[in-house]
Structures are given as structure tokens and as C-alpha cells.
Amino acid sequence: MVEVVLNPAAGSGLAESVYTTHLVPLLGADELRVHRTTSAGDGVRIGRTLIHTHTSLHPTTPLDIILVGGDGTTHEILNGILLSSALGSVQVRLAVVPAGTANALFAALYPEHWTQDVQHRVAAAHSTAELDASVVDVMLRSVKSLAASLRSGTQGCVDLPLMHVDLGSQQIVAHLVTSHALHAAILHDADTPAMRARHTGIDRFKAAAALNATRWTQATLTLHPPPSGIQQYSPKTSSFELVQNAELVLEGPFLYLNAMLTDRLESAFIPAPLSSALRLPKDAVDVVVIRPTRDPALTGQPNDGETFAQTRLGPITAGMYAGGTHIDLTYDSTLPMVEYFRCAGYDLHAGGGDKDRLVCTDGFVSDAEHVKVTRWQPQEDALPAPLIWR
Numbered sequence: 001m002v003e004v005v006l007n008p009a010a011g012s013g014l015a016e017s018v019y020t021t022h023l024v025p026l027l028g029a030d031e032l033r034v035h036r037t038t039s040a041g042d043g044v045r046i047g048r049t050l051i052h053t054h055t056s057l058h059p060t061t062p063l064d065i066i067l068v069g070g071d072g073t074t075h076e077i078l079n080g081i082l083l084s085s086a087l088g089s090v091q092v093r094l095a096v097v098p099a100g101t102a103n104a105l106f107a108a109l110y111p112e113h114w115t116q117d118v119q120h121r122v123a124a125a126h127s128t129a130e131l132d133a134s135v136v137d138v139m140l141r142s143v144k145s146l147a148a149s150l151r152s153g154t155q156g157c158v159d160l161p162l163m164h165v166d167l168g169s170q171q172i173v174a175h176l177v178t179s180h181a182l183h184a185a186i187l188h189d190a191d192t193p194a195m196r197a198r199h200t201g202i203d204r205f206k207a208a209a210a211l212n213a214t215r216w217t218q219a220t221l222t223l224h225p226p227p228s229g230i231q232q233y234s235p236k237t238s239s240f241e242l243v244q245n246a247e248l249v250l251e252g253p254f255l256y257l258n259a260m261l262t263d264r265l266e267s268a269f270i271p272a273p274l275s276s277a278l279r280l281p282k283d284a285v286d287v288v289v290i291r292p293t294r295d296p297a298l299t300g301q302p303n304d305g306e307t308f309a310q311t312r313l314g315p316i317t318a319g320m321y322a323g324g325t326h327i328d329l330t331y332d333s334t335l336p337m338v339e340y341f342r343c344a345g346y347d348l349h350a351g352g353g354d355k356d357r358l359v360c361t362d363g364f365v366s367d368a369e370h371v372k373v374t375r376w377q378p379q380e381d382a383l384p385a386p387l388i389w390r
């Protein structure tokens with residue numbers, strides 16, 4: 001039996017049509033059990049229920065789940081499963097059908113197929129009947145890998161990298177990004193009723209970006225070393241270089257601070273080009289940092305925020321949309337504009353300013369003074385790391 005989780009509110013609402021028109025013919029109605037999320041956060045409940053039921057009834061067989069929704073749906077199901085305190089050896093295997101808006105995980109799994117054009121078409125569709133067969137074919141790639149395995153026993157699963165995010169009052173599992181500074185502020189400000197009323201589609205994110213482009217976040221960031229030490233990407237050698245084997249403390253202010261497990265957050269928006277979901281070492285997280293006060297052209301003036309936004313942010317953002325070339329930008333011939341680290345995780349102590357405490361995990365915004373991020377590792381007797389069909 002394969003569990004199917006549908007989010008009817010994801011994207012423009014095409015999840016139901018994916019199920020009836022494509023999943024039932026592909027896998028057979030008798031092989032599928034459907035669960036529909038009924039509200040924000042309901043995916044956590046469903047994930048928790050699925051793992052508890054499966055571990056008690058089928059403790060030695062894998063739990064296959066097809067997720068029909070966007071990144072928020074995947075995030076909620078993973079949190080329901082992994083924070084459930086379920087014990088045992090049940091192997092969770094996810095297949096993803098990108099029925100949301102950005103579908104960053106799917107974009108990272110299938111970068112050649114999940115193009116901007118495909119992403120836009122899927123995000124705007126109310127039903128798969130509105131989509132070309134070639135687009136539907138892309139959407140079903142992960143599920144077809146699962147179907148092939150069920151039929152002939154082929155193996156098409158890969159590890160799904162995860163972060164454990166400790167906010168003190170709340171524990172979270174993230175599969176894409178943990179962000180602070182600009183990215184967290186954009187997600188925070190874009191999600192107000194006023195912004196939704198004023199802007200259509202993704203325009204509210206652009207409006208929120210404009211509101212926060214000159215604001216810097218005060219914080220102290222302490223990067224932790226993996227066994228191989230903290231690495232930093234060097235534009236000069238186009239490779240990672242060892243920075244040090246001990247903790248590395250970076251003082252703010254920060255304009256941008258994202259910890260990433262995938263290279264991209266949309267099909268063509270690639271803040272961490274070296275962090276493909278399939279290439280990141282098992283003990284590492286990539287941390288992308290912009291600290292504007294490192295810019296030799298700034299002279300400590302009150303309008304430095306505006307100056308940096310006007311002179312530097314354009315090329316950096318353009319690089320993120322141009323395959324990730326921003327990591328090669330330098331102030332002079334050597335000093336990188338973007339600091340790109342590979343580490344085991346970090347502690348962040350936020351300052352006291354407006355928005356300094358904002359934290360975004362896979363699109364969900366929280367508030368915390370101290371954030372601790374590590375690569376998620378399976379605990380003894382607890383569930384093994386989830387796999388994803390590819």
C-alpha cells in the first residue's frame with residue numbers, strides 16, 4: 001500500500017487532478033490510500049499518524065508516501081514523521097509530485113527538467129488537463145521511479161539531506177533552507193493580508209524584497225567544523241579551501257544569511273550553487289553569507305545600506321539567477337562579496353533590532369533569539385534517514 005498526501009491548497013489547486021488522472025492509472029486505486037490536508041499545519045498531523053500506524057502494523061516494511069503539493073507540504077510531513085518520537089527501523093521513502101508554486105526540492109532533484117517555464121505553467125494550472133503531456137511527464141518523474149521499483153524491484157532512491165533546527169522553544173526539521181536576514185524578512189513581510197491584497201502571485205515577494213534591501217541584521221554567527229574542517233569557496237581557485245578546524249565566529253551585520261541543503265529555491269534561483277541535494281557531503285551544510293561592511297567602498301556612513309543595495313545587490317541577485325555566478329564576485333581581485341562556507345552547522349545569536357530574530361525554515365517563519373542548526377542525523381533506535389525516489 002502506498003500512502004498519498006494531497007494538499008488541495010498548494011499552487012493553483014491541481015493536486016486532486018494529479019491523483020485521479022495520473023496516480024490511479026499508474027499505480028491502481030487499490031494500491032493507494034489518500035489523505036487530504038484540510039488546513040495549514042495538517043500535514044504534520046498526517047505525517048505523525050502515518051508513521052505511528054505503519055511502525056505498529058508493518059515494522060519491517062518501508063513506508064512509501066507520495067506527496068502531491070509544494071515544499072510546505074513536504075516540510076510538514078517530514079516534521080510530522082521525524083519529530084513524532086516513533087522508534088524502529090521503518091524506512092520512509094518519499095515520492096514528490098510538484099503541485100505547489102516553487103517546488104524547490106523537485107527543482108533540485110530534476111534541474112534539467114524543472115525549468116522556469118515548467119515551473120510557471122504548473123504554478124498557474126488548476127488541473128493537469130491544462131498542461132502539456134511533456135509537463136505532466138516531468139511532474140511524474142519521482143512517482144514513476146517509485147512505480148518502477150514496486151513493479152520490478154529496481155532501486156531509485158537517494159538520501160534526502162535534512163537539517164535539525166533548534167529554536168529553543170521549538171524543534172524543526174528543514175529539507176531546503178534555514179534563513180535569517182534578508183530572506184527571512186522577505187518571507188515574513190510577503191505573508192501579510194495587506195501584501196496579499198495589494199500584489200498578485202510572486203509580486204508580493206518582490207515588494208517585500210524592496211522593503212528589506214537596505215536593512216541589515218545584527219547577529220553573531222558561530223560556524224561549527226565537520227571532521228574535515230570548515231571550508232570556504234574561493235573565487236580565485238574556484239574550489240573550497242580549508243579555513244580552520246575549529247569554530248569560526250562571524251560578527252554581523254548580515255544582509256544575507258542562508259543555510260542551504262539544495263542549490264536552488266526555485267528552478268532558476270540558485271543561491272548555493274555548490275549545494276546540490278545530491279552532492280552535499282553527509283555531515284555538511286552550506287552557509288551563504290553577505291556581510292556588507294566588508295565592502296571596501298563603504299565608509300561607515302548612515303546611508304551605507306542604500307549604497308550597498310544600489311551598487312552591490314543588483315549584480316549579486318543577478319548572479320543568483322544566472323546559475324549561481326554571484327559566488328565568483330569580488331570587491332577587488334580577491335575579496336569575495338559573498339562568503340560561501342561548508343560547515344557542520346552553526347549557532348546564531350540574534351541582535352535586539354527589528355527583525356533580527358526572524359528565522360525561516362523551508363518558507364515557514366519563526367522568531368528566536370538563539371538558533372542552533374546541525375545536519376540531521378538518525379538517532380539510535382529512531383527512524384533511519386528518509387529516502388526520496390528519483
Ligand SMILES: Nc1ncnc2c1ncn2[C@@H]1O[C@H](COP(=O)(O)OP(=O)(O)OP(=O)(O)O)[C@@H](O)[C@H]1O
Pocket residue numbers: 007008009010011012037038039040041042043069070071072073074076099100101102103104363
Ligand atoms: N486544506 C488546506 N487549506 C489551506 N491551507 C492548507 C491546506 N492544506 C495545506 N495547507 C497549507 O498550504 C500551504 C502551502 O502549501 P505548499 O507549500 O505545499 O504549496 P505552495 O506554497 O503553493 O508551494 P511551494 O511551497 O512549493 O512554493 C502550506 O503551508 C500548508 O500548511
